[in-house]
Amino acid sequence: MDERTPVIRFKGFTDDWEQRKLGEVSSSFSGGTPSASKKEYYGGNIPFIRSAEINSDSTQLFITQSGLDNSSAKLVKFGDILYAMYGATSGEVGISRINGAINQAILSIRVKGNYSSLFLHQWLKSNKDKIIDKYLQGGQGNLSGSIVKNLEILFPKKDEQEKIGNLFRGLDNLITLHQRKLRLLQEQKKGLLQKMFPKTGDVKPKLRFSNFTDDWEQRKVGELFTVTRGQVLAVSEVSSIKTLVNPYPVYSSQTKNNGLLGYYHDYLFDGGITWTTDGANAGTVKYRNGRFYSTNVNGVLLSNDGYINKSIAEILNKSAWKYVSHVGNPKLMNNVMSDIKIKIPTKISEQEKLSVWIDKLDNLITLHQRKLKLLQEQKKGLLQKMFV
Numbered sequence: 001m002d003e004r005t006p007v008i009r010f011k012g013f014t015d016d017w018e019q020r021k022l023g024e025v026s027s028s029f030s031g032g033t034p035s036a037s038k039k040e041y042y043g044g045n046i047p048f049i050r051s052a053e054i055n056s057d058s059t060q061l062f063i064t065q066s067g068l069d070n071s072s073a074k075l076v077k078f079g080d081i082l083y084a085m086y087g088a089t090s091g092e093v094g095i096s097r098i099n100g101a102i103n104q105a106i107l108s109i110r111v112k113g114n115y116s117s118l119f120l121h122q123w124l125k126s127n128k129d130k131i132i133d134k135y136l137q138g139g140q141g142n143l144s145g146s147i148v149k150n151l152e153i154l155f156p157k158k159d160e161q162e163k164i165g166n167l168f169r170g171l172d173n174l175i176t177l178h179q180r181k182l183r184l185l186q187e188q189k190k191g192l193l194q195k196m197f198p199k200t201g202d203v204k205p206k207l208r209f210s211n212f213t214d215d216w217e218q219r220k221v222g223e224l225f226t227v228t229r230g231q232v233l234a235v236s237e238v239s240s241i242k243t244l245v246n247p248y249p250v251y252s253s254q255t256k257n258n259g260l261l262g263y264y265h266d267y268l269f270d271g272g273i274t275w276t277t278d279g280a281n282a283g284t285v286k287y288r289n290g291r292f293y294s295t296n297v298n299g300v301l302l303s304n305d306g307y308i309n310k311s312i313a314e315i316l317n318k319s320a321w322k323y324v325s326h327v328g329n330p331k332l333m334n335n336v337m338s339d340i341k342i343k344i345p346t347k348i349s350e351q352e353k354l355s356v357w358i359d360k361l362d363n364l365i366t367l368h369q370r371k372l373k374l375l376q377e378q379k380k381g382l383l384q385k386m387f388v
Helices: 065-069 117-126 128-135 145-149 158-196 310-323 334-339 348-386
Strands: 018-021 026-030 042-049 061-063 074-076 081-084 093-095 100-102 106-111 152-155 217-220 226-229 248-251 260-264 269-276 285-294 298-302 341-344
Touching (some): 026 145, 081 117, 106 117, 117 152, 117 158, 310 334, 310 348
Antiparallel strands (some): 081 093, 248 260, 269 285, 269 298
């Protein structure tokens, strides 16, 4: 495949792509910030777009016409490409969803007649890491208008640009829709759990399954469980995939992938509740079903009396973080965990009903997470093959 043609193309396009500098195919400008000491410059009706808001349809700040006239702030239009140049958002890119004004940390880019904003927007998004690595070694410093204008880009003819841009806009919209659905499910779970667990000072939850009326009881963790800990395991001993030789999940302290580090040929526990004892995630509690291995940065709760279930893990997860010590490295050690008091349903049958309900909701959330990840991977693969 020629270096000036992509691997995958829409039918009917065969011409080589042509290299241009971004500054040759667009006009651009950055803005400024009205003086914060002048109250009359703020509180007007002109949205003041800052770097973290380049993909938003609203802004936190508004400026007046006087603030615009007496500063370097510049107006941008709906549809302009907005490119963040400063700080933590360097390299982020969006298409303005509103008419407003920008500050000095944003470069507004308007393409010329034979070029597509959607195509250029996707190219800048997909090349963010390369641009940052080249011009901001170690992530330090800022980009500049001069750097951005001198970026070299390969362009097809405009009609092919527009087809590519529209394809990825559709994918982005689909990804955004799934992200919203996922956030909504997570928020619904959080809200329902708040109603299905008693508030502080109460002995009964606001929402409850039928036929359960008893007060919930307060118990110490150490009264319900044997409190123990995982064991040291070298990462080199762990398989990244489940196999016949390594069938048992290994859980560690990370929050990624539900704490799953990999798989091992042996197990330490058969059902349990784990919590992270050390580090940034100290106090994070998880229910673990079946046989598993846990590393030494996890504490483990064991019981033969039915208390190992998802409802107890969720109840404990809402409280455990409050007991983390932040003197030096964050810690939640076994002796502290043992003394934590939690309110739980007195009947195991109510715990089990709650657990089944939570499990169904978690499975639905996991399904949406997988769909979202698949869409993101599909987009990544297409970007690699449809751009040069």
